[in-house]
Amino acid sequence: MTDIPPEIETLIERMSKLPGLGPRSARRAVLHLIKKRGQLLVPLADAMADVGRTARECVSCGNIGTSDLCAICSSEKRATGEICVVEDVADLWAMERSGVFKGRYHVLGGTLSALDAVGPEDLGIPRLLVRLEEENVTEVILALGATIDGQTTAHYIADQLGEMNVTSLAQGVPVGGELDYLDDGTISAALKARKAL
Amino acid sequence: MTDIPPEIETLIERMSKLPGLGPRSARRAVLHLIKKRGQLLVPLADAMADVGRTARECVSCGNIGTSDLCAICSSEKRATGEICVVEDVADLWAMERSGVFKGRYHVLGGTLSALDAVGPEDLGIPRLLVRLEEENVTEVILALGATIDGQTTAHYIADQLGEMNVTSLAQGVPVGGELDYLDDGTISAALKARKAL
Structure with a gap:
């Protein structure tokens, strides 16, 4: 019914599968990309193709890199x-x-x-x-x-x-955290693991 | 300092320029894409390259399409x-x-x-x-x-x-809208533009 070109429909549909994007925000992102074709869309497509070609899992630890190790x-x-x-x-x-x-x-x-x-x-x-x-x-x-x-x-x-x-890893109060905003479990873990000063 | 491959750093940096994504959500999206390289990353890169090649503004109305008109x-x-x-x-x-x-x-x-x-x-x-x-x-x-x-x-x-x-376009109460949630300006516009039933 709408006259959106099929290439753009396809792009929106694939973008909407990204975590954090739904159909509406994917549409918005795609329009933004198209408006800035030269600065954004083409470099992003290139970067994606690059990563698609080179990225692989490390056979030893499972980290993501560009070679077997x-x-x-x-x-x-x-x-x-x-x-x-x-x-x-x-x-x-x-x-x-x-x-x-x-x-x-x-x-x-x-x-x-x-x-x-x-x-x-x-x-x-x-x-x-x-x-x-x-x-x-x-x-x-x-x-x-x-x-x-x-x-x-x-x-x-x-x-x-x-x-x-x-x-x-130790459990306790995060750096910069205020007691008032911490949950009971964290406070009780921090208390149990208290240290002598 | 971190050992993220430069290709992936570049992709994260470009993704973070999308509206609605920041550095953190871009990182998350990129990891998700890499995990599903075959189903997501490569098709998305292809769709972007397609749109980058074909999309253009209509010379008459400014709509986005794939030809001059x-x-x-x-x-x-x-x-x-x-x-x-x-x-x-x-x-x-x-x-x-x-x-x-x-x-x-x-x-x-x-x-x-x-x-x-x-x-x-x-x-x-x-x-x-x-x-x-x-x-x-x-x-x-x-x-x-x-x-x-x-x-x-x-x-x-x-x-x-x-x-x-x-x-x-007429201004008034949106379909499905409840008066209680509408701002004063909309209610006053809807009242001024009231219609005989």
């Missing part, structure tokens, strides 16, 4: 014997932004979930066990979400690792 | 003598979705604005005056936003059109 796994400097287990590449990036962790990662790609039929093999946990020996790992740091699924997965991994030195 | 301007059926003036292509699409208007459009691409130095030429108003004669227009319908800028632009256009039959 990601930059972190192929750097000798990061062979510190510490492996940080994260749920997702987004979490790996967040850890890297903090700049504090100097070791390597292991990206699970999710959490154990009976409901969604996600088992240990889907999360690369057997591969993690293999890495422990190959890379002379001395400590596994679990940086999983403080959710039920995240904590279930953390406990499962800790069980699998047996004698290995396993730690997890 | 858009589908509406080149259709003889739409030569009804009515021209609907809208601010933006998004507004044209909204009018088309309603499916009630059968004539042609004129897309201003904005509103008059002294602050942003947008004058009548920038909005294609001289081109509208030329079209009135060329296309035997009998009525100009102003479908501009009920904002200060929209109404200023509407008054300016009405002045320019002189003897032409100029109308504008």
Whole structure:
């Protein structure tokens, strides 16, 4: 009925599948892109094609890079014997932004979930066990979400690792956080883990 | 500092320029795209490249199409003598979705604005005056936003059109709207424009 050209309809429909965009905001984004064809649309299409061609998962840790081994796994400097287990590449990036962790990662790609039929093999946990020996790992740091699924997965991994030195991120008051806005669970965790000054 | 491949950094940076996406949601969208490379990223890049190659503005009305004259301007059926003036292509699409208007459009691409130095030429108003004669227009319908800028632009256009039959969209209670949630201005406009049943 409407006279939107099919190429543009297709673009809107595909854009609306991005997380955070619905049909209406996809339409708005597409119109904006078309208005700024030269500055935005063409460079964005090129960047997407580039990433589509080059991006791949690291065969060792599951991070996203442009070769079989990601930059972190192929750097000798990061062979510190510490492996940080994260749920997702987004979490790996967040850890890297903090700049504090100097070791390597292991990206699970999710959490154990009976409901969604996600088992240990889907999360690369057997591969993690293999890495422990190959890379002379001395400590596994679990940086999983403080959710039920995240904590279930953390406990499962800790069980699998047996004698290995396993730690997890501390729970407590976030930097800059005000007590008044914190939930009860966080306050009680912070109180239990209180430290002598 | 972080080890995100430059191709992916570039894509995130360009995605974050889309309206409705910031750096954080762009990162999330890019990770989602990379995870579903085959189903999402590559088709989206193709669709963007397609649109980048084909989309252009209609030389007559300013609508977006894939040839010099858009589908509406080149259709003889739409030569009804009515021209609907809208601010933006998004507004044209909204009018088309309603499916009630059968004539042609004129897309201003904005509103008059002294602050942003947008004058009548920038909005294609001289081109509208030329079209009135060329296309035997009998009525100009102003479908501009009920904002200060929209109404200023509407008054300016009405002045320019002189003897032409100029109308504008009715203001009143939206279909499905509840009085309780309407602003005072809308209620007073609806009351002033009340109709006998």
